[in-house]
Amino acid sequence: MADDMRGVVGYALLPKKQQSFIQDSLLSLCKSRGIDLVRIDQDRRLIDQGPFDCVLHKMYGDDWRKQLEEFQIQNPNSTIIDSPVSIQRLHNRISMLQAVSELKIESGADTFGIPKQIVIYDKETLFDRQSWEFLKYPVIAKPLIADGSAKSHKMALVFNHEGLNKLKPPIVLQEFVNHGGVIFKVYVVGEFVKCVKRKSLPDVSEEKLKSLEGSLPFSQISNLTSDERNDDKYYKLMDLEETELPPQSFITDIARGLRRGLKLNLFNFDVIRDARIGNRYLVIDINYFPGYAKMPGYETVLTDFFCDVVGKKSLGEEKEKGGVEKLQVVRNCDVDLTKIASVMSMALVAVIHVEGSLITKICIDIEENVGLLC
Numbered sequence: 001m002a003d004d005m006r007g008v009v010g011y012a013l014l015p016k017k018q019q020s021f022i023q024d025s026l027l028s029l030c031k032s033r034g035i036d037l038v039r040i041d042q043d044r045r046l047i048d049q050g051p052f053d054c055v056l057h058k059m060y061g062d063d064w065r066k067q068l069e070e071f072q073i074q075n076p077n078s079t080i081i082d083s084p085v086s087i088q089r090l091h092n093r094i095s096m097l098q099a100v101s102e103l104k105i106e107s108g109a110d111t112f113g114i115p116k117q118i119v120i121y122d123k124e125t126l127f128d129r130q131s132w133e134f135l136k137y138p139v140i141a142k143p144l145i146a147d148g149s150a151k152s153h154k155m156a157l158v159f160n161h162e163g164l165n166k167l168k169p170p171i172v173l174q175e176f177v178n179h180g181g182v183i184f185k186v187y188v189v190g191e192f193v194k195c196v197k198r199k200s201l202p203d204v205s206e207e208k209l210k211s212l213e214g215s216l217p218f219s220q221i222s223n224l225t226s227d228e229r230n231d232d233k234y235y236k237l238m239d240l241e242e243t244e245l246p247p248q249s250f251i252t253d254i255a256r257g258l259r260r261g262l263k264l265n266l267f268n269f270d271v272i273r274d275a276r277i278g279n280r281y282l283v284i285d286i287n288y289f290p291g292y293a294k295m296p297g298y299e300t301v302l303t304d305f306f307c308d309v310v311g312k313k314s315l316g317e318e319k320e321k322g323g324v325e326k327l328q329v330v331r332n333c334d335v336d337l338t339k340i341a342s343v344m345s346m347a348l349v350a351v352i353h354v355e356g357s358l359i360t361k362i363c364i365d366i367e368e369n370v371g372l373l374c
């Protein structure tokens with residue numbers, strides 16, 4: 001995209017998301033940086049609209065997926081954020097967390113993983129305690145499907161056998177891990193990673209467990225405002241301010257690994273710190289296109305990202321002119337970039353972005369990840 005042209009990002013979001021995400025502050029910052037955010041009219045076919053340099057969406061269903069496919073064929077230079085196939089993986093709580101188990105990251109003292117869990121498809125297996133004897137009470141029951149519906153957020157903390165009665169398979173039974181009542185939400189926007197603290201479910205001691213009856217249903221606990229919590233005295237006991245964040249480089253490594261593994265640019269994941277093993281972290285949930293507006297300074301982060309996607313230089317890139325100049329030398333020397341790639345690794349592929357006579361960006365990535373933004 002030439003510098004004097006504006007970038008157009010079309011967005012297709014549900015009304016609630018549109019209201020929270022498309023704020024005037026975001027629109028005006030984008031505008032000042034040469035990006036127009038344009039609402040996609042969901043009553044008309046996508047291919048009849050545009051042109052869009054980028055289609056930003058959080059919409060599901062076969063029809064929408066087909067529309068995106070048609071659009072991509074007709075507009076091969078446009079970028080869809082993100083691919084429906086990649087998003088789909090997050091709609092199942094098992095395949096979602098498999099991405100964490102597949103990560104290979106060298107970490108020092110800090111370790112990470114996922115809680116012990118099992119998928120239960122029928123009541124028979126649910127009441128057959130032997131089939132999930134490796135899980136101790138309390139357990140969390142989560143709907144297997146995480147498709148954004150209110151139903152998919154309805155959870156239950158189950159304290160004993162009696163608490164199983166109200167559960168409706170298919171569900172995931174997951175070990176409840178005491179974590180000091182604080183959850184870490186890690187927001188990812190392309191290369192950007194931000195970790196924040198939120199209140200979570202309080203710890204359940206062995207002592208307390210004996211006196212608890214059945215199960216406790218709950219929904220979107222970390223999104224509740226204090227007015228919405230029935231028992232705020234209880235939550236006030238946990239001081240968010242005193243809780244230390246996990247090491248930033250450790251979290252960034254997990255975030256970048258997940259981004260590659262999932263082939264997604266816009267997501268967040270929930271992390272808890274295992275109270276039994278202080279430096280063990282567990283990823284318990286991954287969400288596509290979460291509530292970024294809750295992140296301080298979200299306008300700048302998202303505007304930088306859109307600039308990157310549509311090929312406009314972000315402020316950061318402009319400052320790093322040295323990098324671009326180096327690429328120019330490579331080009332002027334007439335070096336075959338595929339040769340450079342092969343020197344680095346046989347599996348590397350280079351994608352070069354050219355603006356006028358300048359190489360403005362070079363994306364080098366392993367082959368399977370070409371198409372993912374660098």
Ligand SMILES: Nc1ncnc2c1ncn2[C@@H]1O[C@H](COP(=O)(O)OP(=O)(O)OP(=O)(O)O)[C@@H](O)[C@H]1O
Binds near residue numbers: 199201
């Ligand atoms: N294994 C676990 N151990 C302890 N607490 C947990 C565990 N799993 C979930 N929780 C608590 O339950 C909450 C809801 O669980 P989860 O994040 O999986 O649900 P969700 O509906 O997908 O949430 P979101 O609104 O983030 O999409 C978490 O934020 C955390 O407070």
Ligand SMILES: O=P(O)(O)O[C@H]1[C@H](OP(=O)(O)O)[C@@H](OP(=O)(O)O)[C@@H](O)[C@@H](O)[C@@H]1OP(=O)(O)O
Binds near residue numbers: 016058149268290291
């Ligand atoms: O707005 P949406 O409907 O997309 O809701 C998302 C919500 O964002 P919001 O804050 O804008 O409500 C997210 O909150 P944070 O993790 O960022 O706290 C998280 O709960 C997602 O799981 C929800 O997506 P869903 O799983 O339901 O698709």
Ligand SMILES: [Mg+2]
Binds near residue numbers: 270285
């Ligand atoms: Mg969550």
Ligand SMILES: [Mg+2]
Binds near residue numbers: 146285286287
């Ligand atoms: Mg979730």
